[in-house]
Amino acid sequence: MRKVMIGNHALSYGAKISRAQVIPAYPITPQTEVVELLSEMCANGEMDAKFIKVESEHSAMTASIGASATGARVFTATSAQGLALMHEVLHWAVGARTPIVMGNINRAMAPPWTIWTEQTDSLAQRDTGWMQLYAQNSQEVLDSVIQAYKVAEAVQIPAMVILAAFVLSHTSEAVELPEQGKVDEFLPPYEPEYRIDPANPHAFGGLTGPDGYFELRYQIQKAIEDALPKWDEVGAEFGEVFGRKYGLIETYKVEDAKNLIISSATLASTARTAVDTLREKGEKVGLLRIRIFRPFPSAQIRSILSSVDRAVVVDRNISFGASGIFYQEVKAAVYNEKNPPPIFGVIAGIGGRDVTKKDIIDIYEDIMRMDEPKSDIIWKGVRL
Amino acid sequence: MPEKTEKQIVFDKVKDTPPLAVSLYTMDYNKTGSWRNVRPVIDYEKCTGCMTCWKFCPEPAIDAEKYEEDGKEKYKPVIDYEYCKGCGICWVECPVEGAIYTEEEGE
Known part of the structure; x- marks a missing residue:
């Protein structure tokens, strides 16, 4: 029903x-x-x-x-x-x-x-x-x-x-x-x-x-x-x-992805639509949604990250004095890998500020222009 | 489940340990009467057998003792000093003036 x-x-x-x-x-x-x-x-x-x-x-x-x-x-x-x-x-x-x-x-x-x-x-x-x-x-x-x-x-x-x-x-x-x-x-x-x-x-x-x-x-x-x-x-x-299958993580268009957007919850739904638009523009981008945060699916995340050139974690949360929390965990999961990709950490949507599909596309295009992560936090949407 | 041992609460190895902090048996070997510094005493001349003290006692330290009077089944409270910690709740809750009084432990 x-x-x-x-x-x-x-x-x-x-x-x-x-x-x-x-x-x-x-x-x-x-x-x-x-x-x-x-x-x-x-x-x-x-x-x-x-x-x-x-x-x-x-x-x-x-x-x-x-x-x-x-x-x-x-x-x-x-x-x-x-x-x-x-x-x-x-x-x-x-x-x-x-x-x-x-x-x-x-x-x-x-x-x-x-x-x-x-x-x-x-x-x-x-x-x-x-x-x-x-x-x-x-x-x-x-x-x-x-x-x-x-x-x-x-x-x-x-x-x-x-x-x-x-x-x-x-x-x-x-x-x-x-x-x-x-x-x-x-x-x-x-x-x-x-x-x-x-x-x-x-x-x-x-x-x-x-x-x-x-x-x-x-x-x-x-x-x-x-x-x-x-x-x-x-x-x-x-x-x-x-008839509805679930797992620790959910992936979307990661098979041939060179770049990865990582997020969770409803932000990941928005990111999925952004991936579709970016794909239409010819970007080799995929989405990794972390569904279970504890226990943390480190091995699954490592396996996806092993084949990409760069990744960006979009966090709607902050650990004051450190960075986005999913970002910390994702970085920690791959730290001991041989050649982990650079991982960028974005904080967006704090206090319920809207994060639109365009915001996610902007985030992606911004990090593609960067050589490497220069700090642990890239702020998106805060009026500076 | 590991074999029941009355007093054992610490185990040699993880494989023998229950998954949560639980005793495998009752804790009635753990006689708490030595914690007491105030001793409640029931004056049976005044006690009406209402059993309020028995209801309020937070430990199983007041027993309801059954007896017969005029062919009727009745109960009276009996303090179990092996477990009574001397919290004084029975003394506070007793509705009859003087039916429970306290004295310093050791008197």
Whole structure:
């Protein structure tokens, strides 16, 4: 069945069709529609789930961890300041190995108060151990929630499905709703090895000293490494069952490309149309969209970059004092290669400033005129 | 899952370690009574058996002891000093003046 929905509702339907059982959530613009629809569906019986109203995002995540530790499938969603308020317990969710799936709407951080899109809120959580998936359209949002549960529950690591504020969260698109029966087969109920169970008592998260903590952290790293092939496997299996295949990265016209544009989320959609226009002008250009940011698909990126002459990473985020965050990660992935291509880092679209197809074409043509990257940041669109 | 060992919470190798910080058994061997510096005492002359203290005790340190009176099944709270940490919540929450009082540990 096809249904017109905004990106936010694609998250809600993704949670519903994945049979989320507990939804502790707190509303925040531009995420509010996600939890509004979920609360309605819990209230009217469309979903067999418990909606827990909480007093803050910190509590939303804390309740999510508790519910997930009992073996329930848990969904929540937030944005920007709300995600930042969760920060302490984002670490906890990973250490407790609770495979929560959370929607995050990328919104720029305050001050000044703002609600428009930028990726710095979620990228600032990169070292918590949460898996991060940047979606480019509503269909991918819905499909990714289902896949995220499958991967997260297999490796016991939580996952964020991330979408751009307004550009995606509030844009209506026709979305194919998968059949419930097929989803149930694809995503069986969650059965953790350890769960809170009064009949079989355990203590969770108790004091652990230097003689035990290290091994637990090692296991988190191993689990998230295991998730790398899992995202591709699950994305391929999803393709077989539902006809839409997904992977860690997506490439467009890279086979014969000499130059590469690298981006993520909705910026990558715009870049795809720019690639088409540049191709018409005779440019040998391709697009690499990074879909999964954590775990970082370094090997896949290395393999694409090994055959190009230069690449430009377009970041809608910034790590102050350094550079664009995807840019840093892409550079780090190829640093030890024999002859890595020069990689240019562009920062664009901060605070939701529009990035058009023409902007991407300009970025490409600008870097083609440069001999080499002279600094870590090329600013695009800031009024200097 | 590694074999259950009552007291083991640290393991030799990663392969033996559970994936999360979890004890393999209950933690009831971990007797927390030595943490106490204030000792709650129940005066059974005043205690009405309302069990408010039992409900509020954040540890399993107050037991509900069953007994019979006039052919009826009743309960009374009994403090388990092996686990009571002396937080004083039972003393604060008790609705009957003087039914729970505290004394310095060691008195």
